[in-house]
Amino acid sequence: MNISEVLSNKIESNQTVLTEFESKELLQEIGISIPSQRLTTSIDETISAAEEIGFPLVLKLIAEDIVHKSDTGAVKLNIKDKHELEAAYKDLMNLPSQKEKKISVQKMADEPITELIIGMTTDAQFGPALMFGIGGILVELLEDVSFRIAPITEYDAKEMIHEIKGFPILDGYRGKPKADIDAIVNVLLKVSDFVIKHEEINEMDLNPVFIYEKGLICVDARIILKKK
Ligand code: ADP
Numbered sequence: 001m002n003i004s005e006v007l008s009n010k011i012e013s014n015q016t017v018l019t020e021f022e023s024k025e026l027l028q029e030i031g032i033s034i035p036s037q038r039l040t041t042s043i044d045e046t047i048s049a050a051e052e053i054g055f056p057l058v059l060k061l062i063a064e065d066i067v068h069k070s071d072t073g074a075v076k077l078n079i080k081d082k083h084e085l086e087a088a089y090k091d092l093m094n095l096p097s098q099k100e101k102k103i104s105v106q107k108m109a110d111e112p113i114t115e116l117i118i119g120m121t122t123d124a125q126f127g128p129a130l131m132f133g134i135g136g137i138l139v140e141l142l143e144d145v146s147f148r149i150a151p152i153t154e155y156d157a158k159e160m161i162h163e164i165k166g167f168p169i170l171d172g173y174r175g176k177p178k179a180d181i182d183a184i185v186n187v188l189l190k191v192s193d194f195v196i197k198h199e200e201i202n203e204m205d206l207n208p209v210f211i212y213e214k215g216l217i218c219v220d221a222r223i224i225l226k227k228k
């Protein structure tokens with residue numbers, strides 16, 4: 001995949017908000033792990049994708065006008081067999097959308113220690129800014145996040161992780177295993193490198209990233225490009 005070419009084609013066709021599927025394909029390309037995923041448009045394709053990937057699965061409706069998928073019922077978690085798959089497919093295809101509807105068939109990721117949020121926004125003065133936080137109420141209510149202007153060093157990434165108030169959650173809080181901090185550092189550096197290399201990126205949102213004792217996986221992402 002030639003990433004620059006993919007991005008410039010999107011901008012040329014005025015599709016500056018990449019879908020979850022497209023965004024995660026790009027993340028995979030830069031070495032960030034994502035659940036196996038296939039994009040389908042019929043029940044037959046969905047069934048064969050499910051057979052390839054294996055249960056348990058997640059089905060999501062992918063359409064350009066659906067942004068907050070779970071708010072509109074567009075995410076079906078923990079699908080365990082073909083019967084549940086068919087029911088989920090039907091429900092999703094019945095949701096209202098003015099745009100072309102596709103289904104993302106993806107592997108259901110294991111329960112994490114916690115969910116993380118990693119983001120990038122473009123500051124008018126300083127350019128690309130990276131954001132890190134622990135998902136859920138810590139980000140939504142308490143705004144417990146850290147920021148750095150890109151590019152960042154390994155030292156900056158470690159500081160971003162350690163300076164949030166919720167850090168103990170990553171450090172073996174209440175008998176839970178310690179999260180793989182090196183894996184988070186690695187993703188922050190990859191995102192930093194990616195946005196520095198590709199100035200056409202305006203915003204990125206990896207939300208959530210599931211963190212484990214060993215490794216992590218990004219289960220939802222959105223990349224927004226600058227308009228031409
Ligand atoms: P939204 O557009 O509403 O943010 P998400 O794709 O983030 O939708 O899905 C909602 C929630 O479902 C996520 O926050 C995560 O907890 C869970 N989820 C999504 N995809 C997966 C997956 N592949 N495996 C496990 N859980 C998932």
Ligand code: MG
Pocket residue numbers: 207208220221
């Ligand atoms: Mg999400």
